[in-house]
Amino acid sequence: MKLSLTKNPSKYGVLLVNLGTPDEPSPKAVKKYLKAFLSDTRVVEIPPFIWYFILNGAVLPLRCKKVAKAYASIWTEQGSPLRVIGEQQVESLKHLINEQHSVGLTIELAMTYGEPSISSKLDFMRQKGIENILILPLYPQYSATTTAAVFDKLNQAFSKVRNLPQVRFIKDYYQNPLYITALSNSIKDFWQQKSKADKLIFSFHGLPKSCIEKGDPYFEHCEYTAKETAKVLKLTDDEWMMTFQSRFGKQEWLQPYTDKTLEKLPSQGIKSVQLICPAFSADCLETLEEISIENRDVFIEAGGQIFDYIPALNNRVDHIQVFEDILIKNLNNW
Numbered sequence: 001m002k003l004s005l006t007k008n009p010s011k012y013g014v015l016l017v018n019l020g021t022p023d024e025p026s027p028k029a030v031k032k033y034l035k036a037f038l039s040d041t042r043v044v045e046i047p048p049f050i051w052y053f054i055l056n057g058a059v060l061p062l063r064c065k066k067v068a069k070a071y072a073s074i075w076t077e078q079g080s081p082l083r084v085i086g087e088q089q090v091e092s093l094k095h096l097i098n099e100q101h102s103v104g105l106t107i108e109l110a111m112t113y114g115e116p117s118i119s120s121k122l123d124f125m126r127q128k129g130i131e132n133i134l135i136l137p138l139y140p141q142y143s144a145t146t147t148a149a150v151f152d153k154l155n156q157a158f159s160k161v162r163n164l165p166q167v168r169f170i171k172d173y174y175q176n177p178l179y180i181t182a183l184s185n186s187i188k189d190f191w192q193q194k195s196k197a198d199k200l201i202f203s204f205h206g207l208p209k210s211c212i213e214k215g216d217p218y219f220e221h222c223e224y225t226a227k228e229t230a231k232v233l234k235l236t237d238d239e240w241m242m243t244f245q246s247r248f249g250k251q252e253w254l255q256p257y258t259d260k261t262l263e264k265l266p267s268q269g270i271k272s273v274q275l276i277c278p279a280f281s282a283d284c285l286e287t288l289e290e291i292s293i294e295n296r297d298v299f300i301e302a303g304g305q306i307f308d309y310i311p312a313l314n315n316r317v318d319h320i321q322v323f324e325d326i327l328i329k330n331l332n333n334w
């Protein structure tokens, strides 16, 4: 489909938004980042006056050093992988739109927490005279803890603006056939280099179980993603499974847990596994360190033999085409 706009292309902006990441892998920068992230009531639903003391008195002092060390193990010369890959995704999308549709749209990357902030990018677009803004949170599966947090930041930024732009907000894209195709292609590509493992594990970022009980549709979105991808790959039920990683705090989170599963699988005769993390549009701490380093160790120490991590869709052409498809469908005739 060709992109057809009703106004001059200079009037449109597209903002891709990911979570955010520290500026450097130091305890001080990690503290600043975690403080902003974990103070958001969308992320932690404990009453703020109680959470304030737990966060500042226990969580931050105990966590910052350890997490800074984990960031240091995945840091690149250009910076944190989440931000570096996000910038590459924006450049590739600009290139694709320019090449395929001969339109030079304003496309920017922002982060919910830290830099570049959503409000700075909205200011930039306002100064450019942009009237229509498409917001694309880089979370295929909706959750109030991530996607709705983007919506809140937009509202906070707009609360200071008199003359608002027109805004469209993408809630999710897990059902987009191009997204499922890109995921399955990335797995097929991996199987070209290495043969299939005993089990393919779709490991999603977890959520407290209470979020689902209160109506967050994230679990359903994850289930659809894994099932549809397994269907495209023609996998039988015993060849794949779905797990949840990145538990935080003492509450019960979505199960089965990725680390606990990896601990058990070798005793059930599963000696080789391949993990893919479809909730992450870009590789980051949770995939490069928690999965590829920590969870690999868990599996091998439990008697597993081969552990492979299949990279996030990152800057793959078929991933950028998912964004292109979302852009065209939402900007056409707007």
Ligand SMILES: C=CC1=C(C)c2cc3[nH]c(cc4nc(cc5[nH]c(cc1n2)c(C)c5CCC(=O)O)C(CCC(=O)O)=C4C)c(C)c3C=C
Pocket (backbone or CB within 6 Å): 019, 020, 021, 022, 034, 038, 043, 044, 063, 067, 080, 082, 139, 143, 145, 146, 205, 206, 207, 208, 218, 246, 248, 279, 280, 283, 284, 285, 286
């Ligand atoms: C406190 C609860 C958390 C919820 C709920 C949560 C949901 C959630 N997060 C992502 C994506 C990412 N999370 C990342 C890091 C991260 N997540 C939490 C906590 C919750 N996440 C913490 C405390 C951290 C920081 C690291 C740590 O201290 O362990 C990241 C990586 C950022 C990076 O810099 O690389 C991403 C991405 C999703 C998709 C999600 C719910 C669906």
Ligand SMILES: [Fe+2]
Pocket (backbone or CB within 6 Å): 205, 246
């Ligand atoms: Fe997280």
Ligand SMILES: [Fe+2]
Pocket (backbone or CB within 6 Å): 246, 247, 285, 286, 290
């Ligand atoms: Fe983690």
